[in-house]
Amino acid sequence: MKPHIIVIGSANTDLVVRVPKLPRSGETITGEQFQIVAGGKGANQAVAAVRAGARVTFIANIGQDSFGDAALRGLRREGINARYVVRSKTRASGVALILVDARGENLIAVARGSNDELLPRHIDAAQPAIRAARCVVVQLEISLTTVRRAVELAVRHAIPVLLNPAPARRVPISLLRQATFLTPNESELAALTGLPTKRKSEVEAAARRLHALGVKQVLATCGARGVCWSSAAGTRWFPAWKVKAVDTVGAGDCFSGTLAATVADGKSIEQAIRFAIAAAAICVTRPGAQTSMPTRREILRDSAFAGIDF
């Protein structure tokens, strides 16, 4: 039986232009290709989790427009339960304008649109599903009040919560404390703590600051430097794979979605981190957000090539 997880968050349509280099303010850069790809941190994490082997219920607010129709069709095609996806009558679907350069680095601007209209009552309506889940996954691309309600309900039913604090924004510590797993990248960790996170020792110190405030487990995703897993009991680094990145959009989502699916499957956190690192490594070698999420079979195959046994 596949583990059931709930993902609550944004669904966007990503409008992507590949450019040789990212423009400075006021500069025009000419790119070659334009692509429309399914994205949004919530939807990306739902797709990553379902491909990693979980049964996923996704809770989101999508506009009643052609982007929204396509997003919903895509989720259903993946086998994601979209029963609790609501459709806004007043706001357009979320859109992200994305530039990706030759090294795979990106710039993103998001129009949140209908994502802002995912309300606490929509989370309440999904309570029966939340109660029966093995993990609840949530990010910060929706209203904070809604995030709070999602976490509150999960905690009430003793369901582990993975909170991906992305995009970076101010979050009350009381909310961070309720998460079982917090998965910031370096800049999100810096935004949460007000501390530098350029060096490994700084990442560890920033995570320690969060533990001192009552945060349980931090899994800081630090790109090529790997993942720093820390709790009040100590810190451990897991190395990243050496790969040639073509597009890093969605890599953090891939990590969080895969991690949640693996933990919900009863694996240890160490195994789940290794599996999620492998998934994210594959993700960055492919273009697009949801298009780049690997399947469980691909993760197992590439891990076997790399001599890693799960």
Ligand code: RIB
């Ligand atoms: O994390 C990547 C995602 O951020 C993109 O898919 C884009 O939609 C933005 O939400």
